[in-house]
Amino acid sequence: MRRLFYVIGIVAVVVVAVIAVGIGVVAYKGNALDTESRAFVDNAVSAIAGTWTKQQLLERATPELREKTKPQELTALFDTLSRLGPLVEYEGATGQATMSYMTGSGGGISASYVAKARFRNGGASFRIGLVKRDDQWMINSFYVDLVPPEQPGRRI
Structure with a gap:
């Protein structure tokens, strides 16, 4: 019994x-994924909003x-x-990467971020969804919410 x-x-x-x-490895890998996905978003938003192309x-x-984005809609959006107007200040992105695993379909890595920027004629908030495939981050969703410019002397 003792044995x-x-x-x-x-x-x-x-x-x-x-x-x-296992928890230590996941935490370490999660921090690394957060760092690299945030850097990707920062670079992407600066490139996209810097030229609006x-x-x-x-x-x-x-x-x-x-595939799901119609060329005429994308042209109208841009x-x-x-x-x-031109980018005045990029305020950075907040969010995180997520690792998931489902029995039968395997694992996946995704990330969700909100980035803010100010432009000469207003501001914008970018909601960006990422996926990582073949060791490369890619944008899977891209939404822009416009923020009207502040009017001098008017505070809410």
């Missing part, structure tokens, strides 16, 4: 150790996003966004 408790104790310690190492978005987009 049974000894074996159960050893198995429990091994299981706890494996779980602890749709090609900058398309070069970073997933095949699915390119024509509207270009009215914001």
Whole structure:
């Protein structure tokens, strides 16, 4: 009986150790994914909003996003966004990467960020969804919410 408790104790310690190492690896990898995905978003927003050319978005987009985006809608969007004028200040992105695993379909890495920027004629908030495929980040969703410019002397 004593030997049974000894074996159960050893198995429990091994299981706890494996779980602890797994949590450590996931936390380390998660921090690295957050860092690299945030850098990708910062670079992408600066490139896209710096020139307001749709090609900058398309070069970073997933095949699915390119496929579902109609060229005339994208042109109209970028024509509207270009009215914001030149980029004055990029305020950075907030968000995080997520690792997931589903039995049968495998794992995936995605990220979701909100980035803010000020332009000569107003501001914008970018909501960006990313996926990582073949060790490369790609934009899977891209939304821009316009923020009207502050009017001098008027505070809410």
